[in-house]
Amino acid sequence: MLSKKAQYAFRALAHLVEHYDSGPVLIAEIAKKKRIPLKFLESILLELKKNNILESKKGKGGGYFLKKDPSQTYIATVIRIVDGPISLLPCVSLYFYQRCKNCNEKHCGLHDIMKSVRDATLNILEKRTLKDLI
Amino acid sequence: MLSKKAQYAFRALAHLVEHYDSGPVLIAEIAKKKRIPLKFLESILLELKKNNILESKKGKGGGYFLKKDPSQTYIATVIRIVDGPISLLPCVSLYFYQRCKNCNEKHCGLHDIMKSVRDATLNILEKRTLKDLI
DNA sequence: TGAATACCCTACCAAACCAATAGGGTATGA
DNA sequence: TCATACCCTATTGGTTTGGTAGGGTATTCA
Structure with a gap:
């Protein structure tokens, strides 16, 4: 079974795919829309960033966004990062x-x-x- | 990943397949041959028995043996019993x-x-x- | 019939992992 | 320079995993 962490990760990534091309998305926005505990989500996104799936921008107008085109990141890669x-x-x-x-x-x-x-x-x-x- | 419990289960079952047709096999024998902690193995075999995979005989000359022909028990069934x-x-x-x-x-x-x-x-x-x- | 055999059952335990929370630190940009 | 928003470390409660302990009960054979 995928862990809850992995399921959260995919839900968050789905949101970022939907908003691809429209600039950085706030952690807080993803957390609210997808009903994911904020702090938990924060650590997940950070991990995905460290592993080259996401990119982030700090400060006002910042947020998270996909590093590559959605068609270039494989489901298997995400599972290996999050769940092993x-x-x-x-x-x-x-x-x-x-x-x-x-x-x-x-x-x-x-x-x-x-x-x-x-x-x-x-x-x-x-x-x-x-x-x-x- | 399969749990250690499931891996032990398959190792034990493999032993019972090898000795199919030669009567009950002692838990202790399986434990020794397959290097599985005895008491842990005991609980695994009991669970497989309760779920219709194995049969047992008590007393002298007793032991565990397969309830059905090896070709009639599916790998999926065993995994669901042991790991869910x-x-x-x-x-x-x-x-x-x-x-x-x-x-x-x-x-x-x-x-x-x-x-x-x-x-x-x-x-x-x-x-x-x-x-x-x- | 009784004692040795061998499975059956309950309880317990330490370590690891999972899901989540807390509380700041740091870089950014208006 | 200050609010913003990501970054980092630590802690926590709960569950699962892997394993141990100790005795109970049914069976068989001498």
Whole structure:
């Protein structure tokens, strides 16, 4: 399951996609419109900024906005930033790989199954983008 | 990610598949062979028994064994018992459905994306069985 | 029949994580 | 220079995870 944090992130990003091209959006505005706890949202947006998804402007007239065109940010990327691994097992993860202590990856049934699941999942999440959120 | 509990469950089930047709297997034997904490394993097997995956026999010569042929128990079923929902959002879950408070499922981009992921995932996990573990 | 066997049940615990809050600090621009 | 609005650190309550402890109960076989 995606965490609440990730769900908030996508709701906020959807708002920013809707307001793409109309300048920075206030955290407070997003929080109010999308009913997200303000301070929690603040930390989420900051994290997305640090990871190159968002850009911000301080001071009067400031706010958050998308760094790239909505079609250039993949859903998978956002999930990895906010929630971490997408795979069901560490030993089949591409970005968070850890080897199994107790199974031989060369012939482990579970490993093979979870690898198929990963491929099927990424085939969707690495094609769909923020543009698809609205 | 699958919890450690689920990973233990699959390791234990794999052992039981390997010993299908050779009578009950001791918890202690599984624990030792698969390096799983004994008491933790005990609770996992009990839960699988209560959910119709395993059968047990008490007393001398007793132990655990698969209730059905390995090809008749689906990976998805085991995950749902041990870890709960497979879907990434409650609003697209088949067995653990909860409606979204903040999105309209009829036209919510995230909803659609996660539904595709669910379908792709279940297409694998509801076809593969315990037999595929070995 | 009784004792050893082996599953069954309840309770508890520490560590980690999740969701959220608090309270300022710092850069910006009018 | 001051209000604005993002930036940063710390803390907190609650839940989940992973695991331990200890005894209860049913079964089998000598």
